[in-house]
Amino acid sequence: MTSYSSGKCCFQGKRHEGSPSGDIIKIRNIEAYVKYPENASTESGIILLTDVFGHRFINSQLIADELAAKGYFVVMPNLFAGDAVALDEADTIDFAKWINGGYSDTKQSHLPPAIDPIVEACIVEMRTKYSVKKLGAVGYCFGSKYAIRFLKAGAVRVDVAYVAHPSFIDKAELEAVAGPVAISAAEKDEIFPYAKRRESEEILEGLGLPFEITIYGGVEHGFAVRGAPNDRGVQFAKEGALSQAIRWLGEFLQMPRALQ
Template identity: 55%
Template structure:
């Protein structure tokens, strides 16, 4: 694997302050959050594939709104059918690996590729058909990084960005067919230095444009759940977002 399975750092962090400006609607049997740029254009789109806290997390919504403010139509789906992991408030005995298997929801619906892939596929199709998006950039935070990599192919995702990704298989990374940008944390037990270096070797051999930025003094999750009162963390969060914006400006 080029990144390790998720752990407790995937659902810990700081809730940010702000008011979301997007809206909710239904796509098939799941909810989506969408927002438009000021000119209502949908030529260029960003699909946000969230961490395990999900699409109703205000931090994720504020990020989605920022992409809209930078000129992109944004779609962010509920990947988990409301079975999200609460921020800093997991139940006693909670095991994220069991959660991935669907152990904690009534339908025992997993949060693995057989369930998540159709959601991502439906969003891509909806963006390209209903909304007429010509170029799609995908953003994946933690859990979502795996699905950016899985769909970085012609006709699916045109350019990818991920921050502190988790449980990406090496074979998945080797199968990408487009440009990929990564924001990495200096302190990250899921995407540590050896996995980052392994990813760099794979990306170099593939020959597609790639970028790996390492942010000092921050931990896994900083790009979404970092503490804005810590200047080092806030700087890294802002820079990681600008990294994604500049990547898409170049490659979409």
């Protein structure tokens, strides 16, 4: 793998404060948090793929709102069929049991056979019903795997990806990308440590596509979405990662380029 599978650090973090202003709707039969830009345009879209805390987690909703404020139509789908992790129960969760559906009433897993159809359905709906012309994927932790999986050649795909503190990404998935990739990485990350960052860099160099990997010093896995709000160093890195995402998406979704 170019990043290790999720671990305990993927279930830790702090809740942020704010007032999300998007809506919960259905995309086909999938619940999603949706936020339109001020001009209501859907020409440039982002599918935001969350960490294990899901689409109703306030931290992720606030990020979706910030991306929409930059001119994007943002769709953040429910990836977990009602089985997202609750922050106040995260310390009791066994990852292997959770990802295999052990806590779910339906016993549905949270592996690619279950997640891929959700992401695919939302991408198709965004391209067709909502007429999105350029589509980016933003993935945090768990969601980063699927941002990468859908940045590939094929009928159902995104045009560009940004991921933060990625987890669970197979080497073959990264080798298959067919568009620009940006990564925000934490210096102190057991899931995406130095060796995996270097391996990912070598793979992306070999592909010859635009990419960047930015390391944020002094922070740990999860900083870009659920870092401690009262730690200025963590928040500085979080703000930097979001700025990186916005700059990257702006370059490849909103500016005419020969690559597109």
